Amino acid sequence: MRKITGAKIPLAVGPAITLLASAARTATGDGAAVSDRLLENAASLLVVLDVTAQAGTSPTLDVEVQTRFDGTNFGELVQFARNTGVVQLVILNVKRGLSFTSELVIAADPAVAGTATVVNNIDWTGVLRVTWAITGSAGQSFTFSVVAYPIY
Numbered sequence: 715m716r717k718i719t720g721a722k723i724p725l726a727v728g729p730a731i732t733l734l735a736s737a738a739r740t741a742t743g744d745g746a747a748v749s750d751r752l753l754e755n756a757a758s759l760l761v762v763l764d765v766t767a768q769a770g771t772s773p774t775l776d777v778e779v780q781t782r783f784d785g786t787n788f789g790e791l792v793q794f795a796r797n798t799g800v801v802q803l804v805i806l807n808v809k810r811g812l813s814f815t816s817e818l819v820i821a822a823d824p825a826v827a828g829t830a831t832v833v834n835n836i837d838w839t840g841v842l843r844v845t846w847a848i849t850g851s852a853g854q855s856f857t858f859s860v861v862a863y864p865i866y
Contacts, residue, residue: 727760728752728864733779734844736766736859745844745860747782754840756864758809763794763860765802770854773799775846777860779806782841791838797856810837 731753734745753759763777775797780788792806844860 726866728756728866731862731864732859733761733842733862734858734860736764736857738767738855738857739846739848740855742847743845745846747788747841747843749841751840752864753838753842753862756810756866758807758865759838760863760865761792761806761808761860762863763797763804763806763858765797765800765804765856765858767857768797768799768801768855770799771851773848773850773854773856775848775856775858777844777846777858779860779862780843780845781838782843783839788843791842808838 729752731748731750733748761779765775768775776793777797778793779791781791783789792808794804794806797804842862846858848854848856
């Protein structure tokens with residue numbers, strides 16, 4: 715566990731927990747449930763969507779992280795802004811007990827500013843999964859992964 719010291723509050727950042735391994739995907743799907751006590755005990759999460767390749771005509775990618783809320787069913791924790799065929803790294807900071815999440819888009823070109831958005835979320839358990847929807851006119855494909863870093 716690494717410690718990050720800010721202006722007044724030291725943060726302990728846990729190890730990366732892979733929610734969805736990097737792979738080329740061409741259709742809508744659900745990832746496997748990932749169970750980890752580190753997720754459950756975290757005060758907040760940094761959730762990273764890394765889109766490394768895309769192809770096709772007018773491709774779109776919608777990615778959502780869900781939490782198991784009753785032992786069986788999943789509900790939305792956070793949803794990333796729609797990707798429209800751009801290779802990018804997007805980081806969501808999810809804080810327990812708040813009704814919003816901040817999203818940072820890391821610009822590939824430092825001269826281009828990132829964007830931010832606010833989305834609703836619910837509290838989470840130690841079981842998360844990733845769902846995604848891929849659409850496009852022809853030959854759509856995205857290579858992407860999702861990783862979470864628990865923060866204590």
